[in-house]
Amino acid sequence: MSPRFKQLVLFFFLPLFLYFSMYTWNWKTGHLDRFSSLVGLDLAGWILSPGRWLQSNIDEFWNRYVYLVGVRQENEDLTARIKDLETELARTAEKAKAADRLTALLRFNPEPPWSKRGCRVIGQKLGPNAILETMLVDVGSAHGIRFNDPVISTKGVVGRIAKPGVHYSSVVLLTDLSSRVPVLTSDGRVPAILQGQGPGAFLEVKFIPRNDKVTPGEVLLTSGLGGVFPKGIPVARVVEVTPADVSLFQKVYAEPLLALRYYEELLVLSRDEVVNATSSAMAGGNSSSVVAAQPPGPEAANASASTTATTKSSNAARHAVRKKP
């Protein structure tokens, strides 16, 4: 064996072989992904948290003690709004009680309870490898947060946990291309799939049959199918409906109910463990329970991403991305 060939093997083929071995091993096991998530997310979190804390305190001080323009007027408006809401609440509370009574009467299975946990957004796109639409929040597996837990605000759905670290987690937003949320229209109760189209673009509402009625302005709610999001959370508002010409489905676009990137505080929903286990057992391991009980980890993320990616590549060719005007 010539020395030149030995050098070629030593410095090119051997590192290449080792690299691909490591890559394949990690692709299957996810150990390195998990380890880098623990180190990277927490390190970034510890670095960004003090700055964000300082920023929020300065903002709060400015808004509370210095910038008081229009506070009196705002106070009067809010008092009037509270009175309206109290009246509305009293009316809907009666309806809710009636709904509970009817549910019990018809012996429906109770909805599994979800616990809420508040979190702060401390980072957005952190580095070149963050190619999905993500943000960093200050809760992680140490707080009971798991892969795929829904993330919402007081106005509606924001996204889901894509990568849980120990104290910090990465949230993939509703607008990301890999995001799919099963929804229902609020008036017609038409089921559909809401798909992200990237930043600055409308969301696409897929699989609405041509004869089903959907109107612009209608709110889309989570349907609870798929087991990731609980039923009934507002997600988006329909902005455009184009009747189908030859297709079986209408072309429907929607916009999120909130500016996803401008929220500072969010809520992470988690299923109650005991009830989850019970409901899984009762359901005999149906598909939605399996999805919700998926262990946190990159292999699960990879599986989810790869299943959606196949559909994405074919869909991307068929549907042009509709940009916001």
Added chain:
Amino acid sequence: MPTKNTIPIFFWWTGYLVIAVWAQELSGGLDFLSPGLLICLQSRHWWSAVWLAVLWVLMQEGVGNLVFGVSILFYAGMFLFFLVSRWILEPENPFFVIAFSLFLAIWSWGALNGAGAFQELAAQLPAFAPWVAKQWVAYMVFWAIALLAYRRWVQHGRV
């Protein structure tokens, strides 16, 4: 033996990491960690370059959405190109940094796009020219500032 007005290397790199992570956050996803590694390579602190590369890989992979490995590929390419380009230009030469930063920006875009395509990830990857231009400027500016600070507080004179 550290001279007067120098700070311990650990604190210097901790400070560098904090500033670079904030720069990555505020720039919306550009890379600001690699110029530190370039300074290590230029000053021939090979062991510092190795442990920094390991930390940078864990950091970038941890906050990213790709399957582990693209950062290793990127830093290996950076190291190889550094060795090759040292035969042509002196690492202290400004033209070296200009050319090297351009290569890094293009290589970074290529590695990310390659990995995204290989993993069939549903993501909107940035357009080539604007992203490379921004990253190129970011590398040069950050490298120049970091080098000045490095000369002032860590290693006086030429690196």
